[in-house]
Amino acid sequence: MPEARKLPVQEIGYEKMIKMLDLSHDEFVDLCILMGCDYVPSIKGIGPKKAIELIRKHKNIETILKNIDQKKYVPPENWLFREARNLFINPEVHQDVKPPKWGTPDVDECIKFLGEEKGFNEDRIRSGLKRMEKSKGKYNH
Secondary structure, three states, rough: HHHHOOOOOOOOOHHHHHHHHHOOOHHHHHHEEEEEEOOOOOOOOOOOOHHHHHHHHOOOHHHHHHHHOOOOOOOOOOOHHHHHHHHOOOOOOOOOOOOOOOOOHHHHHHHHHHHHOOOOOOHHHHHHHHHHHOOOOOOOO
């Protein structure tokens, strides 16, 4: 959305976020799970405002589940929040993985996929590929 509205992107680091929210690491992880993450669905009806309120009051998901009206805030069936928590706290990290080497895109395959299968305009595809090729090596991340 910032790109579409030309708004600047703001990055807030972990340490600053923890300090601003006045949460422990474990509370922050449970807050993230409550607000929705890639690993498990969230509890319908609990958004960011309610999630922070519940974490501040109850400190963790287990205590929250014991104290909320589960008819109003129905936890997902077989909710694996503990497993999600473990993925946040003990992530599997591979330090020996090398970044991929990007070659020149296959123009014909890009046109076939983006144009024929996804309905994008061929001229826009070609111009995008040219811009991408021109910018190659300019950004190091």
